[in-house]
Amino acid sequence: MNDLDRLAVLDPARGREPSAMEWTRSEAFVERVMDGTARVSTSGPAPMARRWAVAGAAAMAAGAVAAIAVPALVPGDAEKAIASWTAMPASRAGEQVMPQARACAANGVGGNSTAEPSDVLLAEQRGDATLLIMRKDDGIVECLMVGDVDRAASMALTDAGGPPPQAEGTINLETMSSYGDGDDQWSNIVGLAGPGVTAVEVRLDSGALLQASVKSGWWAAWWPGPEGGEVDSMTITVHAGDRTTSYRPSELP
Incomplete structure (x- = not known):
């Protein structure tokens, strides 16, 4: 067994063959890179891949990270979130989500802090699920939680x-991913x-259209389905003044 064989066992998509559409989009992106028409960020290094962690009440009480390194909401929470999901989010002010913000601040991901x-910075409600982007002592994090606020799927941004x-009138892509399996699979984009x-609107290739939340210099959305872990399976449309621009994720810096 060589080094590549040893690394292959760590590949979460090992054994999965991309669809014909995914191959076509990937080849098209490679061609854009080769002919110099692909969008490339010049503002700094590409964003790091980030891992969701689920922290519970015991971890918060201990004041330590103590997070389960699994990229998902805990069983039951994902089902509730997906069953109640809405394509149009309800915007929430900081005062309206303080229980969730305190749980996010104390869960150890990105450090512990008060709230x-x-x-x-951004808070939205889709059914039973609350998504937050908030400032902590050690940086900015995203938290997604359902119902009881003693657990949150969290990611340092x-x-x-x-x-x-x-830049004015533009967006970038910080992170995009999908988690879970089958009916419990969900995706997010930030x-x-x-x-x-x-x-900012997200139109999936299935035809589904969802509205992202935009506030305080961030945009974010989550939805049921696998598209966040696929190659360019959506179109992102940005509205700025009287200008509307659409991108595939691979075209965003």
């Missing part, structure tokens, strides 16, 4: 220095939004 309404400013961006 104030001003720490909540930036370090304490924060992200560089996004990025920065520059001044002047008023709305």
Whole structure:
């Protein structure tokens, strides 16, 4: 067994053959890279792949990370979130989500901190699930939680220095992924939004259309399904003033 064989067992998609459509999109992107027409970020290094962690009440009480390194909501929570999901989110102010913000602040992902309404940069409600992007002592994190706020799927987005400013009227892609299996599978997408961006829409190749939340220089959405872990299986449309621009994820910096 050589080194590649040893590494192959760590591949979560080992044995999965991309669909014909995924091959076509991948080949098209490679061609854009080769002919110089692919969009490339010049503002810094590409975002790191990030891992969701699920932290529970015991971890918070202990004041330690103590997170289960699984990229999913715990069983039952995912089912409730997916069953109640809505394509149009309800925006929430920091004051309206303080129980969730306190749980997110204390779960150890991105450090432990207290939470104030001003720490909540973006908050949305889709059915029983609340998604937060909030500032903590060690950086900015995303938390997704359902019902009881003693558990949250959490991900660190930036370090304490924060992200560089996004250009006016543009967005980037910080992270996109999918988790779970079968009917419990869900996806999320998060990025920065520059001044002047008023709305971001995500249209899946299945035809489903969902509205992302945009606030405080961030945009985010989550939905039931596997598309966040697939290659360019959606179109992202950005509205800024009277200008509307659409991208495949691979075209975003």
